[in-house]
Amino acid sequence: MSNIDLVKAAEIAIDYAKQQGMHQAEAELHQGVGVSITARQQELETVEKHNDAQLVVSVYKDHKTGSASSADMSEAGIRSTVDAAMSIARFTGADDCLGLADAQLMATEHKDLDLYHPWHAQMNEMVDIALACEATALNADSRISNSEGASVSSYSGNAVYANSHGFLSEKKGSQHSLSCSVIGATDQGMQRDYWYDSNRNAAKLESPQAIGQRAAQRVLRRLDARQIDSTQASVMFDPMMAKSLIGHLVGAIKGGAIYKKASFMLDKVGESVLPEFVTIAENPHLLGGSGSATHDGEGVATPEYRALVDGGVLQSYVLGSYTARKLGLQSTANAGGVRNVSVSDTGHGYDELLSQMGTGLLVTELIGSGINMVTGDYSRGAAGFWVENGELQYPVEEITIAGNLNDMYRNIAAIGNDYDARGNTKCGSIVVENMTIAGR
């Protein structure tokens, strides 16, 4: 396994760029090792070993920029990557807004956010975990007929970000996951579903048995799904699907979409875009969070907490230094995206939400990408369950749900406290009233 001195490599890149007459430069480097194994039908199927390293350099001169990347971190390799970036910068056009983030915004505190827990398990132990996970799913019910397997993956590495303001930060991180995907069959056909967990600390992963059990349950309840007639109805998005609605909102308030006037959230800061009971915030300093960081991708200090939407009112866009300057605003420390998004709830559990909805559709899977980010028009393939009197009646498939995201956000009736906290967004189920379901 290679072990490159990333700090030294970053310094070489920045020094060389300055020496070559660049006004500003920044470098992002990472290296890491990982393993992923899959067991299928109770046999080890694949073992993959990963060992990656990369350097990305951006240079700025006379408000022009160029960037280049490579895995070659020899001194000569670093220099030739910088040369490639400088060569690009000779031909790009000038834009006053280009450049590093302002020096006074750089993070000065680097507190430990508990992000690094390398997994020291032997390969055999990982194989045993995958086998146990899949065995639970396969043995859950006689209708579980086949499997796509159970996978364990583990990654740990370190990353450095440095720029010519003299900013340099090095951090270590890890991420581990366990997933299981099985197939059930009846004479009506096959259905597949899965479950997974991921965490920076392998000890905090759900047990292999719990994941296998959940994967099997999710398949079994989908068997013999049918199409329903087209109708107008309330739709409850389960927590995993609800996250995608939050994701579209975050995408629509990104500075890049805003300054290009390519977003349905254009000019909506200060306006009510969601019901009053909704607050959406990012929590960048969450201990052990998958999106946690003390600074963004440009070295700008992240806040401990920032509301994107407060009491239903859009508070600000999501900005890095370039898009902030384009809009005459200050960076919101979002170069590289938002971090640990949390969504408030209305105090209802999953069952309460179903009862409150009464009649409608519970969506547990969405497929396709039918979203127009300029207009907010939304139309996606869906599968789930028809609900009457607050109870699941039968599984549903081969339908679409459609509306406009502006209306869908305003028509949110309730948000559950049945959180899914895996990954970068923590959110419960969301009930949206009055959507069009297309079916038979």
Added chain:
Amino acid sequence: MNQEQLSVAQATLLEPTSLSNDNLNALMHKLSNVDGCDFADMYFQYSKHESWSLDEGVVKTGSFNIDQGVGLRSVLGEKTAFAYSEDLNFAAINTAADVVSAIGRQGQSVQPEQTFRPQKVSPLYTHLDPVAAMPDIEKVAILELADKLARARDSRVKEVMANLAAVYEVVLILTSDGRQIPDIRPLVRLNISVIVEQDGKRERGSMGGGGRHGLDYFSQDTIQHYADEAVRQALVSLEAVDSPAGTMEVVLGAGWPGILLHEAVGHGLEGDFNRKGTSAFSGRIGEKVASDQCTVVDDGTLANRRGSLSVDDEGNQPQDTVLIENGILKNYMQDEQNARLMNMGVTGNGRRESFAHLPMPRMTNTYMHNGKYEPEEIIKSVKNGIYAVNFGGGQVDITSGKFVFSSSEAYLIENGKVTRPVKGATLIGNGPQAMQTISMVGNDMSLDSGVGVCGKDGQSVPVGVGQPTLKMDSLTVGGVSL
């Protein structure tokens, strides 16, 4: 015939670190000297990627990337061991080979010393490096021209975004049966998208294309065509009314709407899913899975096409594989491992995103052959339905067979006439069932312009699609208006 390719590949991938035939033999020996090993391979790859982006009339960003490395794989029945090295020095590759061989049990089989014999390959595309072949100033000029042409087309154009990308890959594949196969793969792509505004309403349109060419493929006429199309689509969208919701007759235009085939049948016919029995098409060879007007092929042998390959990533020759003939399922798309396990022939569909990824059966250019109808007759036959001519992405659940693809330009058909444009809507169906409802196939087959990217298990590869105009008697349209 491919001497040039072989010398370039060796000079790029082996000579800089002085990898000798002895070194390669020792590595291959380590990979294949595992009890029960069916085959092993080493995939050396150098790739150079350059991309330039314009918005607000200025080429603001450009990026340049070089990657190289070797992927090492040993396959034992259904089992695969895999590792890779970004360092092409023998010692580093040898460490990765140790990792692979440690995964399997060491066996007794001893590989004879061999010289890897070059395999003849007929190149389907130029071996020139598109990144190096055009001066940077001309690349920037392509984007500036795109901006100028799109803005000149209509005063309602408020923003133009354009991206130009060029990739140059050099590949050398060494196999445990003693072959060495080179390939040099150029790939270029230009995308133009526009935002138009009228009476406070905004919409977008986009068009792009490319293939395995040099950047000189983007002539002024081609750029003009992309710019015109992007603007036209955006202006049509400004006028669009709500799309209907429900199951109805759907006519799909020729070309890019062939994404239907990619999703509804393509993925479900990949060998890995069928070997494992997880596809809605598993075990159905010889059965009728589409209407008898449907003949669908996957053809990796088309010159200069985005989805084409002179050799696949396992060193096998791509083919024009008939998947469905007159409605009957004929064949799956296979890579080496799945073909062996299913006792079928390889079809040259073994593909991988890079040396750091495992190969699997993937599509190349998937399209439907011509039928007998004039496109006008097909539209005339529809009383109430929609005519969809442009699409965004699609997705499929290969197990249940449910597929979706999302239209970005569609019209109502009323009493045999195309009337008003409707907003984009997602179409959903069940692959084997939906294909049975294809009642008319046109005579205007065309392939897409060369922008397709296919994702599977987290790996992206370039692909092509195509079809003639066709009618499906019954497909669910995900509009908002009941």
